[in-house]
Amino acid sequence: xxxxxxxxxxxxxxxxxxxxxxxxxxxxxxxxxxxxxxxxxxxxxxxxxxxxxxxxxxxxxxxxxxxxxxxxxxxxxxxxxxxxxxxxxxxxxxxxxxxxxxxxxxxxxxxxxxxxxxxxxxxxxxxxxxxxxxxxxxxxxxxxxxxxxxxxxxxxxxxxxxxxxxxxxxxxxxxxxxxxxxxxxxxxxxxxxxxxxxxxxxxxxxxxxxxxxxxxxxxxxxxxxxxxxxxxxxxxxxxxxxxxxxxxxxxxxxxxxxxxxxxxxxxxxxxxxxxxxxxxxxxxxxxxxxxxxxxxxxxxxxxxxxxxxxxxxxxxxxxxxxxxxxxxxxxxxxxxxxxxxxxxxxxxxxxxxxxxxxxxxxxxxxxxxxxxxxxxxxxxxxxxxxxxx
Numbered sequence: 066x067x068x069x070x071x072x073x074x075x076x077x078x079x080x081x082x083x084x085x086x087x088x089x090x091x092x093x094x095x096x097x098x099x100x101x102x103x104x105x106x107x108x109x110x111x112x113x114x115x116x117x118x119x120x121x122x123x124x125x126x127x128x129x130x131x132x133x134x135x136x137x138x139x140x141x142x143x144x145x146x147x148x149x150x151x152x153x154x155x156x157x158x159x160x161x162x163x164x165x166x167x168x169x170x171x172x173x174x175x176x177x178x179x180x181x182x183x184x185x186x187x188x189x190x191x192x193x194x195x196x197x198x199x200x201x202x203x204x205x206x207x208x209x210x211x212x213x214x215x216x217x218x219x220x221x222x223x224x225x226x227x228x229x230x231x232x233x234x235x236x237x238x239x240x241x242x243x244x245x246x247x248x249x250x251x252x253x254x255x256x257x258x259x260x261x262x263x264x265x266x267x268x269x270x271x272x273x274x275x276x277x278x279x280x281x282x283x284x285x286x287x288x289x290x291x292x293x294x295x296x297x298x299x300x301x302x303x304x305x306x307x308x309x310x311x312x313x314x315x316x317x318x319x320x321x322x323x324x325x326x327x328x329x330x331x332x333x334x335x336x337x338x339x340x341x342x343x344x345x346x347x348x349x350x351x352x353x354x355x356x357x358x359x360x361x362x363x364x365x366x367x368x369x370x371x372x373x374x375x376x377x378x379x380x381x382x383x384x385x386x387x388x389x390x391x392x393x394x395x396x397x398x399x400x401x402x403x404x405x406x407x408x409x410x411x412x413x414x415x416x417x418x419x420x421x422x423x424x425x426x427x428x429x430x431x432x433x434x435x436x437x438x439x440x441x442x443x444x445x446x447x448x449x450x451x452x453x454x
Contacts, residue, residue: 068146084370121182121368201436254320261440276347286314359442
């Protein structure tokens, strides 16, 4: 009976959700409206809805309840009532590795195809290990923080003292279980929440002292904070289309102790010569608007609700922004092009467009395979502006 109760709660949420809001924003509002749901109900409903979306478009002919049970079996190592009810022959295998569980599901359901989990597999960058990428969606990515190298040991020790599992990935990158509440444990400004792949893009920046850099799609400032950690003595311009998000940036910069920077609200698809005519930069970071398809392990609802036509829409925006920012880059200096997309059309194809149409040469590019580290998959390219011919 309890399993039926959990199933009804899941179905009510699923029927109410249309994908217009991210699931992590929709659920708190839903629970607020349905105060009769206790904490246990909310916890199980959240687990079930996220597990269900992690299955993507796989096993489409099975009843919804069975699909949910398969998804829950693959995503968790603790037994749920729905798995117990619908997959009784598998319940003893709940603690097996994901790879072993996938083998069991393929035997039980020969129609199961990991490609169906990620329905846009033909659009992926060619360097992706598709099998590893598809199966990564059954795991919640880790929470990563960036710390100063000299603080890493003390921060790790403090977190471990709170029984939090900490894995040091580099001398400045720590991996923690997703959902770890850091606000009450660590001092503000002593760490930055930043995905491991996002931290990796910093290897492409290579700033020099006294440089002038522009983070042109700054959002909440993560890449600028990373740049500043590599070279604090630089002049910074940050811009974004949305004033509200720049306010969040101000707060993050304050906590990080960054006081000197310029900030502008700009639409980079428009001509901004009136505002920027006197600027010439030693480096431009373009963390471009994109589908976010490399981050859907955190937002698995996108596997169901994403519309493929948007890939081309974002690629068009990316090309337009590059065209409009390159003129403010000094010759011999780098444009750092970044996406959190796994799609070739937003990654390698945009770089090829840049090389074909603009005075830039490719120094290096990389698809950052986050699925190998329980992190986001991203793309980064360092392009150098040619001198005047």
